[in-house]
Amino acid sequence: MIRIFNHYVSLTILFIAFGDFLILTGTFLGIQAIGDSSQSLSRSIGSIAGTPSILLASLITGALGILSLFISGLYDFTHFTDSKEFKIRLAVAIIMIFFFTEMIHILFSPPHPKKYLHIIAVFISIVILAIWRTAAVNFRFKGSTEKVLFLGNAHIAKILSEINLQRNNIAVVRILSQEELADFDLADFISKNTVHRIVVAMNDRRGKLDIPRLLHCKMSGIKVCEWGTFYEIHANKIDIMSINPSFLIFGEGFRQPKVLRLIKRVLDSLMALVVLILTIPLFIIVAIAVKLESPGPIFYSQERVGRYNKPFHIYKFRSMVTDAEKGNSPVWAKKNDSRITRVGQFIRKTRLDELPQLLNILKGEMSFVGPRPERPVFVKELEEKIPFYSQRHIVKPGLTGWAQIRYEYGASIEDALKKLEYDLYYVKNMSIFLDIMTIMETVHVVLFRKGSR
Structure with a gap:
């Protein structure tokens, strides 16, 4: 996850959206290049890309294409499991992309005899988007899963279901209750298991948490954070029943300049x-x-x-x-x-x-x-x-x-x-x-x- 203007956004989604933007922007430039039959393709692309109005139109097309995919829910991969719903959302996205592309084409494109060529190009871009997204999702998820150890609150197991662990590339290594922590050897567990992050979910930590060992884990490169912060980042909401007032008082945010x-x-x-x-x-x-x-x-x-x-x-x-x-x-x-x-x-x-x-x-x-x-x-x-x-x-x-x-x-x-x-x-x-x-x-x-x- 990455924080953009205080809001947490999935890196996977940003990665895929950036690829979508490049494909859609390139499509519009390609439309103009193919339509200009008086020059070679390479010279045509170069001259068109250097034209401010056409370059601006290409960027606007890419941005509106991203908007169409977002509004259609195609950046929420939970919809991909329902074939019927996915087809409906994809159809809505295609219609919106067609509409926006036509408007941009009318407003910015110079007239030429092949005026319907951009419609074919949109179909081609949809195919490229489908191939790109399939490849991007598969490659992005492979080997990038963050393995997380949770310490101290049985409440976590219940509400972890509210976080899309697969979409956020999270694997739960283990959830330890406060009772289990009393006889738990953190160092031995870390040495035998791959752990990328430790999430502490204990409202009362006095005498119940091995602070020196936790500090050693932090200094060894393992990320350590509180449950409230973890939940806020990955669920985009605040777990009211698990946080202390200090989380809101001393945490970042609540600024209204x-x-x-x-x-x-x-x-x-x-x-x-x-x-x-x-x-x-x-x-x-x-x-x-x-x-x-x-x-x-x-x-x-x-x-x-x-x-x-x-x-x-x-x-x-x-x-x-x-x-x-x-x-x-x-x-x-x-x-x-x-x-x-x-x-x-x-x-x-x-x-x-x-x-x-x-x-x-x-x-x-x-x-x-x-x-x-x-x-x-x-x-x-x-x-x-x-x-x-x-x-x-x-x-x-x-x-x-x-x-x-x-x-x-x-x-x-x-x-x-x-x-x-x-x-x-x-x-x-x-x-x-x-x-x-x-x-x-x-x-x-x-x-x-x-x-x-």
Whole structure:
């Protein structure tokens, strides 16, 4: 794993994405070279590569191709095990690459008689990408597995399943409980087994951990880290139930420089304004559909908790029957909730019900990316039952968020705890890069209709 602007990214994925970028960029240059029949291929490529507009177009094509593959979920290798789902995602990626390539071709390419040649070239690039990815995954995984020894917490065995060990090139050598550590010879074990990293998962280490031997392992080249750090890097979330407050206090992160907040606010406002203008037709269509299906208002307003626990009113398209909670205390939305209308089910699945929150972003009450804004009555309950829950309110809530794209819709205390693990990861590692990653994954989630209720 490598840290890019506070966010941990798999080296394998970066390695494959870089190869994808070179293939897609080279494809566009090849299109122009083959289309220029007046020169030899080598001279044509040289002259075209030296043309600023064509070179820029090639780089944009490569970047948009990476975006297409990312949105389609083709950098998540867990989808490769399901043949049907993989074919659907691949088809979506090909369509997007075709669309982007055609647009770039129209905007940047000089006219020539072989104007459809780039379509054939896209097919060729898809074949090359498939060959490259197969070879890259096989070679990358061979001989690069990190063998890890875990010390001191049986809780690890249960939640290790949440980390994709194969994708992260991790092999578990052994998991030792605190009871086993009392009679365990660390030096002898290391001498007989290959260990690249030792992960210490003990909240109380006094008198229970062989510090001199652990220090010797560190000085001998074996990596040593705490469980909280290991889990954060490989799961992209924070294990709330295993960490001490000191992990959050003394660890890196939780920095919110004024420059970052200013850039984030400017980008939020610009994006909200652009998206609002582009989605005006959708606003009209959804408003008519909501009004025709059931009587009542088109929009729905509800009090939520914002940054520093400041209350504000969120705006949404109404997706439930009117007075859904009349006479009842507030309840979590559940799967197959009878209060949700047919139109409501559709706009929730596609996230169209949240479009009016663009107004909250323009008002400065929300951001594009951040923790989901929750209702005051639920916040009070969750703060009493879940450690560190209040820390999610040190940033603005978001239209989308790291927890919202990584975990299904929360409908219980347990769900809220799981989502908080992702929220704290975002708050701890907040950056423009992580916001971009979140927005791209949001497009993927909306496209494949995952996670809403």
